[in-house]
Amino acid sequence: FKHNKSGFQILNSYIKPGTIIIFETTGVYSAQLTTYLKNKKVKFYELNPLEAKLRMASLRRNKTDKNDSFKLALLGKTQLAEIKNHCNKQSNSLYESLRILSLRYKQLIKCRTRILNFLRSSLELTFPELNQIFKKAYAVLAL
Incomplete structure (x- = not known):
């Protein structure tokens, strides 16, 4: 269902x-x-x-x-x-609330990572030399 x-x-x-x-x-x-x-x-x-x-x-x-x-x-x-x-x-409601928030946090982190990877790959198509300019590929300045 x-x-x-x-x-x-x-x-x-x-x-x-x-x-x-x-x-x-x-x-x-x-x-x-x-x-x-x-x-x-x-x-x-x-x-x-x-x-x-x-x-x-x-x-x-x-x-x-x-x-x-x-x-x-x-x-x-x-x-x-x-x-x-x-x-x-x-389980008690406090624990249950924390568990649900923790699950949601993990889901948001996965989503953020997926978006950053997509953005990074798109930038590399446009600017192939990007990896040579920035040491940290996912730094705010690089993105």
Whole structure:
């Protein structure tokens, strides 16, 4: 399902009383799902990607979103007690806010790097001797 209003409505049609949702933390993408599940008061467990990989190592042959979803459901059936002990079910709001801000910061840094690389490559096409003039290619003066 897509991470928009209609996508979450589709997800909601699958949620029955007593449903437990298990998913991998995927940065800013899982933050929307986490917020939605908290608002709907649905029980969920968010697995750290490394922990999910280790837990699914024996199950994971070919990695696709569909296979991973199925394997996470199998983990819920076979290892739910262990998952409950290791996952952050409902973290406090201060920690959650800091975590989301940290994810957003990382996303902005990636975006900034991508833009600087694009700008730098465009400048090198126009001024090929730029690398000889400036020692620091990404210095403010060079850009």
